[in-house]
Amino acid sequence: MSNLHWTTGITNVKANELRLRGYRVDELMGNVSFGQVVYLALTGDLPSANVGKLMDAMLVCSIDHGATPPSALAARTAASTGAPLNAAIAAGILSINEFHGGAIHGCMGILQDGLERAAASGKSIPETAAEMIDEFRAEKKRIPGLGHRIHTDDPRTRRLFALAEELELAGEGVSLLKALAAELMEKTGRSLPINVDGAIAALLVDLKMPRELANGFFIMARVPGLMAHIHEEKSRMRPMRRIHPTDHEYDGPPDRQIPG
Ligand SMILES: CC(C)(COP(=O)(O)OP(=O)(O)OC[C@H]1O[C@@H](n2cnc3c(N)ncnc32)[C@H](O)[C@@H]1OP(=O)(O)O)[C@@H](O)C(=O)NCCC(=O)NCCS
Structure with missing residues (x-):
């Protein structure tokens, strides 16, 4: 050998x-x-099939979020220069980092540390959440997984948590994140909703997924969305156009229902 x-x-x-x-x-x-x-x-x-259902829902929920996210803009910019599909996808993926998509990793770390702390101290999840929020506020740190630029009640978070409850897969990760959000609201008077990155992080903690893989979940989910942007850019737009980050409007199909 x-x-x-x-x-x-x-x-x-x-x-x-x-x-x-x-x-x-x-x-x-x-x-x-x-x-x-x-x-x-x-x-x-x-x-189990139920875990698969929740995994599928996590992959579906992050498939696309319009043309403004940095990864969509990066993929479209590369595509507009004539980059091949793989290079344009890579440009999009390379823009998924700490501040875009990366909150899953940050939030998983906070939840895992918090649950270890609760187990070691014997304190309840709400008590542990209260301590953690005091520390975050003292250090003037933001909690990854909370807050959103657009949504005040993210429909994806609501659905993911409802599905996890229905499938009996929501555990301490979900409880701690909900307690952190409630505690932050009580102490600041400001409602910072659990965003989809936070919801995925809590579920990945409950599914015992290694934290090192966190960012990959967002990447796996977003690649088809990036492909759609790249294809649309190449098939509908002039090469090397000036791409305005926000001045665009939707002209796709009207609202419709899943058949059956
Ligand atoms: C997502 C995010 C950038 C949206 O921010 P926004 O709605 O534009 O809100 P702002 O940045 O204007 O912040 C408004 C206030 O809420 C506070 N805040 C916002 N998100 C916070 C968080 N996650 N934890 C604690 N405080 C937060 C800010 O400190 C600010 O307080 P101030 O007015 O006293 O300075 C922000 O909520 C954030 O940084 N979240 C954490 C990272 C994250 O989860 N990213 C994934 C998003 S899908």
Whole structure:
């Protein structure tokens, strides 16, 4: 055996047989959801259909947020210069960082630390949240996962939490984030809604997803949205146009219902 030999535990590739974390890929196909397979690939465990449903909802909720987010503008700017699809997608992804999409990572850290602190001190989640808010306020720090430039009651957060309750998957991560938001409101008199990054962070904590992967959830969800922007830019707009960041309006289909 050469000294270049190394091991991987993700996919076993044999002639005419592919196994992801031990499961045949052709058996996973059509039998489990994309969300379940993402969870399997990342953690090594095949989760229940309910976890898959919540994973799918997390991926659906961040698919696009119009043409103003920095990642959409970056992808459109690259596309307008004639960049190929992969380069324009990369330009969009490279704009997903600490202040755009990155709140999932920051919020997961706060929730994980808070839950460890509550377990170690024996204090309740509301008591721990009150202590944490006092500390954040003393340090004049913002809590990632709270506040939104546009939404005061983000429909995605509401739906994610309702689904998690319905599927009995909402745990202490969700409770702590709700307690932090309530405590902040009580102490400042200002309502800072839980944004979708915060909602995803709380659910990822409850699903025991490693925090190192947090930002990847936003990236996975947003790639199809970026592709739609890139395709529209290339098929409808003049090359190298001046792209105004906010002066645009929607001209797509009118509001409609899911059939059936
Ligand atoms: C998202 C965000 C930039 C929106 O900001 P905004 O609505 O434009 O609000 P502003 O930046 O004008 O802040 C208004 C006030 O609320 C406070 N505030 C806003 N978000 C806060 C937060 N997450 N935690 C604590 N205080 C917050 C600000 O300090 C400011 O207080 P001040 O008037 O006493 O200075 C902001 O809420 C934020 O930084 N959130 C944390 C990061 C995050 O979750 N990002 C993901 C967004 S999807």
